[in-house]
Amino acid sequence: MIPALLLAFQAPEVPVDVLQEPGEEIRFETAILFPPLDRDERACLPALAEAMARATEDYPPTMVRAITDGRRLRVDALPDSLRISFGVNANAESSGIDLLSSILQRPLLRDGMKAERVKGFYAPILRAETASGVVPAEELSYLFRQIVRPERMRIAVAGPVSSDIGAKIALRFATFVPASKANPYRKRQTLSRQSPDAQTLLLTAPAIPFEASDLSSRIIAWAGVGVGKGSALFRAARERLGMSYRQEGLLVATSEGFRPTLLVATDKPDAEGLRKA
Structure with a gap:
């Protein structure tokens, strides 16, 4: 009974594509399809991508650069997905796996990231103006938990890698923090005098x-x-x-x-x- 319950709480296995090839660099690529997002949430995607590319709770920016040996860590918000890409030296396979796991599970999300937010009372219907605004950390965290889910994720790694690297990576994502059912930031900002039927x-x-x-x-x-x-x-x-x-x-x-x-x-x-x- 207990093993069955444990299995029920395990995340779906993350697909990992491995391409073994000679060279001096190991490339890590991750694509995460977006769930349905509203206009305000999409406006926050660049801020989320910027935060994820900057640092994690485990690795400050200086350590990220050390692991990648100065290579750029890219996190891009595409129209239909979030893409994460970076490379490490051939002898840094283990550190690359650690960094990937940290980016996808423990990014450092703080206040101060900015996004172009739609403004205007009738924004849901008309194309309104946009205004630059700071996205609170709690809203970035909510958006991250909604998007970065194992069932929407695919990872690829290429280079002079070990034969079991796919299993090593998949094991890092055996459990995931459940996604929030409601945005706590939006709930707190809702005006009490606003009619729910409006x-x-x-x-x-x-x-x-x-x-x-x-x-x-x-x-x-x-x-x-x-x-x-x-x-x-x-x-x-x-x-x-x-x-x-x-x-x-x-x-x-x-x-x-x-x-x-x-x-x-x-x-x-x-x-x-x-x-x-």
């Missing part, structure tokens, strides 16, 4: 062609529909229907022209009622 209601109209002869007058008319507290949108969505505290009328540039767009943050979405109003 969502954004989106209404659009046919695009106004850029070459339209009455483009200027139509833009002015649209301002009266959706811009500011005196607009028809404000009077209808906020004052008459009482369905929203935040609403905006925008002209979104598309290949067809400016598309009139109404955005209404509400926990009582009623598109038909808003159209009639």
Whole structure:
């Protein structure tokens, strides 16, 4: 019974591809496929990659450079995966395995890493501006635990390596810290007054062609529909229907022209009622 329970808590075996070839360098490559990530989490990926490439809890930057003999340790956030790459001298196989294990299980994640974060109330729908912001260590740690999982990982090693190096590497990843189910940073930042049912209601109209002869007058008319507290949108969505505290009328540039767009943050979405109003 006890051995069965122990097996249940073991991580899936990490695939390790080994290419034995002569030379003076051993290369370690790791690819980790991303799980589903939201926009804010993707914005933090460069900060996570930078932190992982800098140091680990076991090895400060000076020791990392000593193990790699001055070679660069690369951690790149690609569109679909995280890639880790470094090399060591042929006589440093054991140290290379130790460094790889430390990077993938105990990176040094501290406050101070920066990321381009999306800003704007309607960021989930429209492409908003980005603003540079520091990513807290606890959020980097959460993101790391969600991404670096054995079931999404593949390791490759090439060079004058021992015949059992694959087994040695796989053994280092026999157990993994369970991934967090909820982001503690996001939970702490959630505003208590925010309705859990809130969502954004989106209404659009046919695009106004850029070459339209009455483009200027139509833009002015649209301002009266959706811009500011005196607009028809404000009077209808906020004052008459009482369905929203935040609403905006925008002209979104598309290949067809400016598309009139109404955005209404509400926990009582009623598109038909808003159209009639």
